[in-house]
Amino acid sequence: MFTGIVEERGRIVDVHLDGSDAGTAPGSARLTVHGPKVTSDVGHGDSIAVSGVCLTVVERDGDTFTVDVMAETLRRTTVGALAAGDEVNLERSVTPTTRLGGHIVQGHVDGTGTVVRRTEHPAYDEIRIRTSAELGRYLAAKGSVAVDGISLTVIDVVDLDGGSSDEGAEFGIGIIPETRTATTLGAARAGTVVNLEVDVMAKYAERLLTAGTRKRETA
Incomplete structure (x- = not known):
């Protein structure tokens, strides 16, 4: 688990893609990331959020760490598009204190x-960020969203074309100068693709509210 408070901007040192699924997409990848602060006390098996994606450390060498990435993560996130030299947001997992x-x-x-x-x-x-209607329904004004691993407050949400699956939704966030400097969002411009994690409580609430309806429909 993380808090969305980025500790440092890391840099991709190496990307190795392994195999493919049906010859169209990498089946897995191994990334090596430079991040002196987050590697200062991590070891094999520890979790680090890389631009919002929770990944497990499999190797550590000085100021760098290596992680394995499976096909589902490559498909659903921006990790599959990373190349050597790219910057990423890094955060170690939380502790009880x-x-x-x-x-x-x-x-x-x-x-x-x-x-x-x-x-x-x-x-x-x-x-302003545009996303699918599927994710847009979990966003709410003054609610929380993680953008590339950064905890941010949603300013507003607009369902495009009434929230149809084709048009999706658009929402606004604000970043202060500290966030500009400390994270990769400082360089984000129109066209930049970002990872999104909606508030998990919204997903659980939807699941609980629709469980009864699904049971009645299948009865």
């Missing part, structure tokens, strides 16, 4: 979104 400065982030990315507009202000930047 960690301050919960953001919100509960599992590192289980639900899907991606695309930055459609960025408006810069002296004290903050407003970023």
Whole structure:
């Protein structure tokens, strides 16, 4: 589990893709990441969020760590598009004494979104992100969302074309100067694809509210 408070920007050192699924997509990957702060006290089997994706450390060598990535993660997140030299947001998993400065982030990315507009202000930047209707239904104004592993507050949500599956949804977030400097969102512009993790409580609430309906429909 994580808090969405990024500890440092890391850098991809190496990407190795293994095999393919039906000859169309990598079956798995191994990433080596440079991150002096997060590697200072991690070992084999520990979890690190890499731009919001919870990954398990399989090797550590000085200031770098290596993780394995399976096909589902490559398909659902931006990890499959990473290349050597790319920057990523890094956060170690929480401990019982960690301050919960953001919100509960599992590192289980639900899907991606695309930055459609960025408006810069002296004290903050407003970023608009478009995503699918499937994810948009879990977003709420003043609720929480993790964008590339960063805990952020949703400014507003707009269901495009009434929330149809074709058009999706658009939402706004704001980042302060500290977030500009400390995370990869500082360089995000229109067209940038980002990982999104919605609030897990919203998914559980939907599951509980629709369970009875599904039972009646199948009876």
